[in-house]
Amino acid sequence: MPPAQAGIGWPSTGPVPYGYQAPPKPGIIPLRPLGLGEILDGAFQACRRNPLSTFGIAILFQVVIAVITVLLTFGLTGTLANLDPVTASASQVTGLVASALSVGSVLVLLTSAGVLILQGVLIIPIARAVLNERTGFAQLWKLAWGRILPLIGLGLILVLLWTVSVVVLVLIFVGLSLAFEEAAIAIVIVGILLAIVAAVWLNIKWVMAPAALMLEGVGPITALRRSWTLTTRNWWRTFGILVLTAIIVSIITQVVTAPLSFIVFGFGSFTTDPASAETALLESLPVLLITQAVTAVFTAIGFAFQAGVTALLYVDLRIRREGFDIVLLRENEARTQGRATSIPGRSAGGTFGHPGDRGPSNQPGT
Template sequence: MRPLGLGEILDGAFQACRRNPLATFGIAILLQAVVALVTVLMLGNVLSSLEVFESQNPTPDSIIGAFAGFGVFASVAGIVSAAALLVLQGILVIPLARAVINQRTSFGQAWRLSRSRILPLLGFGLLSVAAGLVGLVVVVGISALAIIGLAEYSALVIVPLVLAGMAALVWAGIKLAVAPAAIMLEGIGPWTAVKRSWQLTRGNWWRTFGIVLLTSIIVSIIGSVISTPLTFAVSLFFGFSSSASAAPDALDSLPLLIATQAIAALFTAIGYAFQAGVTALLYVDLRMRREGFDVVLLREHEQAGAGHPDILPGGTASFGHQPGGPA
């Protein structure tokens, strides 16, 4: 019930996940399993279409069809993965934020408390994608004009422009880091959540950036250390068990693909659950630093103990920001 340090945020996220395993790891694994299943099903068709390159005289139509199939796979897989990650990040805010007021959250309760906020969460995702596409069009347009006008000297414009675009993307991403938490806990819309996150991170950008970056590095290192040996062992198992005399077939790799996707989905889900926990606690910490949110949390902790099992931190706040009001 006070502003948190880096170690407290990381430890608190782990403890909250450990106390609510079904509502955190369970939901994360379920959504990642859906993403992995969609990926495997679509990739099986893509692998079949790529067999055209093994023929001696592939027709132009078959080559175009193979590349088109791969493009459709990449697009659909990317959209499904991004949507699942956004929904996962939003849903997991519920049990992890409730842990702040010492409330456990079941698997079904997490879905029940979050289902009315899924559409606004997806709306925020579409808004973010639209803004990113606008930025991409601007960068590509200026680069094209530089190539036309400056020819061999266009790199003097394009390279700094691309670097500036990447820096702007990182800066905006950090400024919007707690928008999903605001949507889920404050009951606000996508645009209000953007302004809300912008307000909360004002004056705390570098601290927020450092925590998010450190969390991503920790999750990446731990995931790689654990999943890489398992994936290698699975590859060896399927390699020794396959018949050397069998004719090569792209579909023969499906068992290996399914196994590796299952391993990747498991550890990715665990990492995402931990990252969502850090984001939720970061949102609570920013509100305590800017709005004295600890006073609200103390009151809501008392209400939860008095028989309000579905209470959400910030959902009853009449202190600082009014949920649903102007940011």
């Protein structure tokens, strides 16, 4: 074989073709389209290398949500304890129900906003770990602070979209039920199932929006469009990886917390005496608190890991569609020369493609 042909991939007797070079791996992943194992391992490695800015942020989030929940439900619990269901007036019951709905709505909104902010913030240390950059706790907030308001704006837009969608669906269900009274139950059941399918599909289509908003510096609307574009022809793959990650995290959490739950159950079981039951409940209170604390910690760790998987999926989708690995390779070279950027991809000037654009992915999907 002529020497000039040795570098263009001619077959050889060995397992590696002549001229083949493995893709560079400056950080947690190789700069090429990723497999499932590489995404999962990369997310774990990124969290392990940046524990304070990943696990620490997630645990802090859980603590804040727990404190807010206790404060909001403290007064409601006292009112419920003092309410006599036999002698309570209609106005008291109505006020209690209204208070419970208000507290529940506030908790749902706060939790949703917190989850969105946490997901967006955690994307930064994961993305920086791709180029082997470590991110401290204070540095993370310094990099993310300027994008918090756009991230909240993205959350408000999503809440508005989901609220309008629910209202429209309810109106459609009511109209169809009135028009076809005999088939009203069937219409509602089929409509709910279709609504769940549509909600799952849209959620996957928009799941990359926080990553696009934080890493590309775009606005909320553009971030939603970017997520829609990136997941096109990759819907099923994105859906499968995210569902598998959620199952893995759930299993690990259950394996850790199930023994503690059995211990708590054992303290309050096998007795019919109310006094003994009350004593057993008081004795099991420390174990119950420890169980809740361990569950919260592992939930936070699992959420940080899931955020890492989402961030690496975003990087992988950009590599497949836009040749993002070339941008990262250039930034890695600049980093070795002391010209590193704070957030990977930001040096591309906010553009989504370049002369090395690979075009649409060949992955099957929606």
